[in-house]
Amino acid sequence: MGNLMGLAVVGVLGLGILVFPEVSTQPPSLALTQPLSSPPIALPNSANQVKTHEITNEAKFDRVMQYAIAQKLHQRPMSEIMQAIATQFLDTPYQAGILDRLPQEELVVRLDGFDCVLFIETVLAMARGIAQQDYSHTTFVHQIESLRYRNGQLDGYCSRLHYFSEWISDNQTRSLVKDLTPMLSDVTLPQTLDFMSQHRDRYPQLAKDERTFECIKAQEARLTSLRMYYIPSKQVKDAYDKMQPGDIVAIATKIKGLDVTHTGLVYRSPEGKIGLIHASPSGKVKISPDLQTYVLGVKEQAGIMLIRPNDPRSHP
Numbered sequence: 001m002g003n004l005m006g007l008a009v010v011g012v013l014g015l016g017i018l019v020f021p022e023v024s025t026q027p028p029s030l031a032l033t034q035p036l037s038s039p040p041i042a043l044p045n046s047a048n049q050v051k052t053h054e055i056t057n058e059a060k061f062d063r064v065m066q067y068a069i070a071q072k073l074h075q076r077p078m079s080e081i082m083q084a085i086a087t088q089f090l091d092t093p094y095q096a097g098i099l100d101r102l103p104q105e106e107l108v109v110r111l112d113g114f115d116c117v118l119f120i121e122t123v124l125a126m127a128r129g130i131a132q133q134d135y136s137h138t139t140f141v142h143q144i145e146s147l148r149y150r151n152g153q154l155d156g157y158c159s160r161l162h163y164f165s166e167w168i169s170d171n172q173t174r175s176l177v178k179d180l181t182p183m184l185s186d187v188t189l190p191q192t193l194d195f196m197s198q199h200r201d202r203y204p205q206l207a208k209d210e211r212t213f214e215c216i217k218a219q220e221a222r223l224t225s226l227r228m229y230y231i232p233s234k235q236v237k238d239a240y241d242k243m244q245p246g247d248i249v250a251i252a253t254k255i256k257g258l259d260v261t262h263t264g265l266v267y268r269s270p271e272g273k274i275g276l277i278h279a280s281p282s283g284k285v286k287i288s289p290d291l292q293t294y295v296l297g298v299k300e301q302a303g304i305m306l307i308r309p310n311d312p313r314s315h316p
Contacts (some may be wrong), residue, residue: 090284107148
């Protein structure tokens with residue numbers, strides 16, 4: 001089990017760790033450059049902004065953009081862009097709690113390690129820029145903020161979309177993604193979302209700051225009206241023909257107070273098989289060759305949610 005202290009609610013809780021060996025496959029044509037290990041650099045924003053960016057590995061970002069340009073990814077469907085970019089990060093180390101290492105909330109962007117949510121945010125942020133032939137690092141950073149925070153704006157720890165159900169809802173409201181799950185299943189999540197407030201001591205930001213704690217409680221109360229659907233674990237294969245590469249997969253949980261414990265992206269192999277490419281708590285970004293098999297191996301799993309990234313070329 002992963003350390004729960006100070007971690008985001010989703011994925012990095014370490015509650016969805018694989019319980020059987022996996023095979024990690026890396027397409028030869030998408031070979032990954034060895035991740036850099038340079039320390040983070042904190043860059044202040046302009047004077048009218050209060051947050052700062054923690055940026056690492058701009059050289060890696062440039063290499064991925066050069067790959068995208070050389071492969072003319074902007075001419076491909078969004079699904080293919082997503083999968084192509086995701087494979088560029090195979091074998092990148094899994095790191096828990098990346099967003100919670102600073103004393104105050106800052107926009108943390110790094111490419112040398114991911115938890116499961118940072119991985120999908122990074123891939124989606126890059127893919128959106130590439131689709132529009134915008135290869136700017138500044139645009140990429142702004143995309144990360146838009147995906148990670150309520151209404152797309154960082155305004156302290158409480159503005160982060162900690163519960164993945166809200167991540168889906170908020171980003172769907174702003175036309176960045178579409179939740180396909182209600183069209184594939186009528187089974188709803190019964191849980192009340194209160195894991196963070198019920199485990200206050202595991203989150204330093206909540207343990208030491210009463211105002212932030214009350215803000216999180218208020219957000220949890222607001223989320224009680226949010227109805228989320230999931231595809232039961234043993235029915236995941238039935239939805240394979242509805243999936244596209246790069247669709248976001250969120251593994252719904254039976255754990256009290258939680259909605260999701262792990263996330264990844266649909267991976268379609270050259271043979272047409274449906275797997276999962278994800279930042280695995282077992283150690284690195286990898287491909288699990290069969291999605292349903294992986295889901296059934298996750299502890300306390302209930303099923304999956306399926307979310308499709310919208311193409312910014314048709315959803316400006």
